[in-house]
Amino acid sequence: MADLFDPTPGDPPPASTAPRPLADRLRPTRLAEVIGQAKVIGPDGPLGVMLASGALSSLVFWGPPGVGKTTIARLLADETDLHFVQISAIFSVVAELLKVFEAAKQRRRAGQGTLLFVDEIHRFNKAQQDSFLPHMEDGTILLVGATTENPSFELNAALLSRAQVLVLERLSAEELEQLAQRAETEIGRPLPLAPDARRALLEMADGDGRALLNLVEQVAAWRAEGDLDTEALRTRLMRRAAQYDKSGDGHYNLISALHKSVRGSDPDAALYWFARMLEAGEDPRYLARRITRMAVEDIGLADPEAQRICLEGWQTYERLGSPEGELALAQALVYLALAPKSNAAYVGYKAARRAAKSTGSLMPPKHILNAPTGLMKDQGYGAGYAYDHDAEDGFSGQDYFPEDMDRAEYYVPVERGFERELKKRADYFARLRKERIG
Missing domain, CATH: 1.10.8 (Helicase, Ruva Protein; domain 3)
Structure with missing residues (x-):
């Protein structure tokens, strides 16, 4: 995608009498004329420091559309006397890349460097991205890539190690x-x-x-x-649709903001991010699933009603559909934000999974194994099992972990909501266990 003040690659210069779009007429001629991005191009910004020291490295500009990625790249070439070449990863093929590299080599032999600007660089596959590396290393090209997607996920580690990522922000x-x-x-x-x-x-x-x-x-x-x-x-005027890709970075940024607003007990912020995602066209069913996940991950047993309310809200949406059904999801969201929070069960579950992986195939203790055959009884299966209902307080205190494994504690309830009561129960059984088995 072209960026702010970006002409169409390959177009001839406009005739003096031809009408020029406003964006073309206002294209800056110096970096100092660029509006915004002071953190990057200002005197103390990374680009400002590079230019002042005369040591410009390969770069990746990461930011939303229309914030000046192409413009800054073009002006960098002007201010460093590099030949500017622009290609788009959407339209370019391997044959075109080879021609670009060969032309850059010829310029280098003639004493001129090349700034190669690659728009939508994340759309190149791994092999295509790797093809830039030798030409970056020997100085044939100075690569400036532009992407609207998170480079950490979309660009090869080898390419990222040879380029500095600069974040360009939407204009205020x-x-x-x-x-x-x-x-x-x-x-x-x-x-x-x-x-x-x-x-x-x-x-x-x-x-x-x-x-x-x-x-x-x-x-x-x-x-x-x-x-x-x-x-x-x-x-x-039609209102411009918010920048949002259901499979891209904007999607994950907004769902992260929604989740953390709920975790932070802020119903107003949660409703705002919920509305932002709906306005951008997000599937309410996806949101229903994520809201239910919040109930089990961040509220858990501090409020056992939370999960039920989320499932009922989800079911209500399925019956009503849009737009009325979204209100049920919004109500569930508000309930979650104001509910007591606990991730104790979540943390305990993950700890138990780690222990299960590390302990391999340890057998359960023989006293809790059934013995349907004489051979199994001879092996000690079921010997010494204490039936809890026959024990004092309905609690035997026996150890149910493998014989070669120390007893562990995974679930540690918090002093919030209903888990306060569960903590009392857990502490009670722990005390009885200590009294009865030492």
Whole structure:
């Protein structure tokens, strides 16, 4: 995907009389003109320090669309006297890569370096990513990749070890306002928008500078008598869909925010992230499953009702469907956020799984094994078993762990919610066990 102020690769220069899109007319000519990303390109940012020291390394720009990845790469080439070459991983094939590398070698022999900008670099497979490595190592190319996906998951470790990952952030409201003002200067007149409509326009851009300039260009072309209010603006413009990929990084970021809001006992934040995912088109059934997981992972036996409420909310959704069924899920979510929290059973379960793996095939103690045959009785199966119902308090205190394994404690209830009562019971049986078996 092209980025902010990015021309279509391979297009000839526009004729002087041809109309130019606003984004093209406002393309920065120096890094200092780029709006946003001060943490990266500022004097103390990693790029600013690299340029000041004259030691620019291969880079991977990670960030959402429309934040300047292509623009910054192009300006880096200009400021370092490198030949700029741009390819897209969506359209490029191995044959094209070989041509790019060969041309870069010829430039190097002629005394000029090459900055190779690869858009959507995460779409290259492992073999294609590996093909960059020798040319990066011998200095044939300085690679600058751009990706909207998490490089840790999408790029090879070998490539990441040879490049520095720089995170570019979505533009803030203040930065979008700066961009809008720059656009108005270029157009030669202010946008016909009331203050509330102007704020709504910036919100529609959702941190994407290129999207904002496209919106500005549309609004500037309107023939409006007086300033338009928010309602008029929304009538004339479709709201831009939030950036969200159900299988990508945005999906996992939002579900993580939802889960941690519930764990942090914040129903308002939980409802917000729940709504964000629904607005982005997430499947409510996926959310129902994740909400139920929260009940068993983060609330557990501190409130045994939590799991039931989640399952009933899920069932209600299945019967009502959308949009009414989402309310049942929202109610379950609020209940979880306000419920007492405990992961004691979850922690105990994981500890028991680790112990099960490490202890291998240890047999249960013979006294708790059934002995349906004479041979098994001769082997001591069932000998000495104490029937708990016949014991004082219905508790024998016998050891049920393998004979060659020390007794372990996995479940440690907390002093919250219903688990407070379970802790009393666990402590009671532990005391009896100590009294009866020493």
